[in-house]
Amino acid sequence: MDTDLLKTFLEVSRTRHFGKAAENLYLTQSAVSARIRQLEALLNSPLFERTRHNIRLTSAGERLLPHAESILTALHRARQDVALHQTHQQQIAIGATANVWDILLQERVTALLATNSSRVLRAESLSAETLPRRLLERTLDLCVMFDPPKVDELACKAVKTIDMVLVTTEAKTSDWLPSEPDDNWIMIDWGTRFGSELARALPELPLPILQTNSLRIAMNALHQTNGCAYLPANVVASELERGELFIVDAAPVLERHIYAAWHQDSEYQTTLDELIAELRLQA
DNA sequence: AGAGTTCATGCCGTTGAGAT
DNA sequence: ATCTCAACGGCATGAACTCT
Numbered sequence: 672m673d674t675d676l677l678k679t680f681l682e683v684s685r686t687r688h689f690g691k692a693a694e695n696l697y698l699t700q701s702a703v704s705a706r707i708r709q710l711e712a713l714l715n716s717p718l719f720e721r722t723r724h725n726i727r728l729t730s731a732g733e734r735l736l737p738h739a740e741s742i743l744t745a746l747h748r749a750r751q752d753v754a755l756h757q758t759h760q761q762q763i764a765i766g767a768t769a770n771v772w773d774i775l776l777q778e779r780v781t782a783l784l785a786t787n788s789s790r791v792l793r794a795e796s797l798s799a800e801t802l803p804r805r806l807l808e809r810t811l812d813l814c815v816m817f818d819p820p821k822v823d824e825l826a827c828k829a830v831k832t833i834d835m836v837l838v839t840t841e842a843k844t845s846d847w848l849p850s851e852p853d854d855n856w857i858m859i860d861w862g863t864r865f866g867s868e869l870a871r872a873l874p875e876l877p878l879p880i881l882q883t884n885s886l887r888i889a890m891n892a893l894h895q896t897n898g899c900a901y902l903p904a905n906v907v908a909s910e911l912e913r914g915e916l917f918i919v920d921a922a923p924v925l926e927r928h929i930y931a932a933w934h935q936d937s938e939y940q941t942t943l944d945e946l947i948a949e950l951r952l953q954a
Numbered sequence: 955a956g957a958g959t960t961c962a963t964g965c966c967g968t969t970g971a972g973a974t
Numbered sequence: 975a976t977c978t979c980a981a982c983g984g985c986a987t988g989a990a991c992t993c994t
Contacts, residue, residue, distance in 0.1 A: 726984095
């Protein structure tokens with residue numbers, strides 16, 4: 672199968688528009704139309720429902736989507752691997768959720784690169800749902816995340832424990848807890864387990880004014896709204912010191928474990944062990 | 955020669971202005 | 975408020991062209 676057909680399929684499914692897809696691919700609309708028709712003939716199944724001003728994926732199209740993505744990612748990786756083989760280098764693909772990159776990995780990966788490691792890294796920020804699938808497809812070698820994947824083929828270990836503290840932008844009394852909408856409670860996605868632990872620990876929490884999986888968005892909103900949020904103690908340490916943030920004494924400190932996961936049959940097992948050590952991800 | 959692309963055109967649904 | 979109709983937008987198709 673020609674990968675151009677898959678690229679075209681992904682672009683049309685992304686833009687939901689033949690003309691826009693054609694523009695993005697530097698083709699004419701009719702070329703895009705022809706490619707999609709060709710792919711549909713190849714798979715013997717319609718991939719899009721064409722109604723005026725509304726292109727929708729059919730169920731066959733929906734099923735093709737993850738396959739198309741992984742085929743193209745795998746091909747891209749294979750090309751890089753072959754190129755790197757000539758220089759005797761290894762490429763390791765690391766995936767993590769946005770907030771794990773923010774609070775832990777970004778800084779460490781940058782530090783690792785600065786040490787002139789012979790490894791070539793590929794860093795991807797992905798949703799928690801996508802990470803295990805990408806390990807199984809072997810388009811990622813190592814994942815770092817809040818919730819351990821429950822898949823037999825994947826090995827997993829807790830590599831870090833982080834203390835989460837409730838902070839506000841203004842000092843509060845010792846018995847204060849957020850309970851009103853005006854308290855501007857900001858909910859950050861620290862994994863499924865955190866959500867249930869939080870509900871148990873603070874059942875009176877109001878509805879969040881913002882829910883996000885990005886630490887940067889949360890921090891911004893926290894300062895803009897004078898709100899409150901559960902954040903990693905290490906991240907807010909300097910702001911606490913400077914008096915820009917305050918710990919809510921009445922709220923419990925919640926521990927979050929961060930897990931590293933990889934494929935049990937990974938060909939890079941030794942390299943991954945070394946990498947976990949170099950990234951200081953030891954429990 | 956064959957595959958892929960462009961160009962011109964057709965078909966059909968949507969939109970919006972004007973008439974009733 | 976509803977209807978009509980022209981203009982527009984968007985996908986499909988076939989002939990011609992280009993490239994390898």
